[in-house]
Amino acid sequence: MNRLTLLAAGVAGAATLLAVPAEAGAVTATTTTTTVTCGASGLQSGLSTKVCAEVTGDGVQFYGQIGLAGPPSPGSPQPQPRELLTGLSGEVVGGASLGSVNGRTVFTASTVQVRGVGGTVPCGSTVHASFSVAGYPWNPAPVTVDVVVAC
Template structure:
């Protein structure tokens, strides 16, 4: 075998080896379905001196609701340190015209970092609308719930 014949044979062999994994990968990717998570948040609102919002993570027909608490604005430079606050929080969700997805309530400690309140959600029929509500209260302020309505796609 001369040198040119060996190079041609090597190139043909390499092409054959490279073609097999590509075809196998294509067959595998068409059989595998990936489900992405879509996060939707409602309009935020000021409650008990903090900024709040209710959000939903939708993965297929699974919906997980959560409330988010954060600072209403940047802290004052050189100002006093932010005090830790115990807030009374409530998170609830339901399928509009249907079953409850649950509710959680209790005390949530907040200083300056964003806090998530979780624990409400479940599997929902596709095409349904899910309603979520999140409330925060802290002396001397009462709650002023923020809400979200999200449609679960089919």
């Protein structure tokens, strides 16, 4: 056999080995959209805070967000890092807890998110989340969000 014949035989053999049956190659595409709902912003520790719920199907994930309360004054120095005490909790209204996260977060000037609370809930349930931030000399003033998980 010449080289061209050997090459053609090798390509045909590889194509046979790599062939996938039509039903095995069919991919079912299901798209589930994620909806984000945030509660009203609040002022805590001199910063703007809010809590949001990301709902995808029957799954919900909560996050708290910390940002500057307003733009810095022109010519003002870069804000110093601040250590904040944060608390994020979530629950199914009238039902189970979806968890809570308490910790320390360092904030400078960029928006920071605190995550780690959520789970799967029954369709039609209302979920509730609360997010609090404390930093000397300010006490926490929690922000909340309530969302119906429609599925």
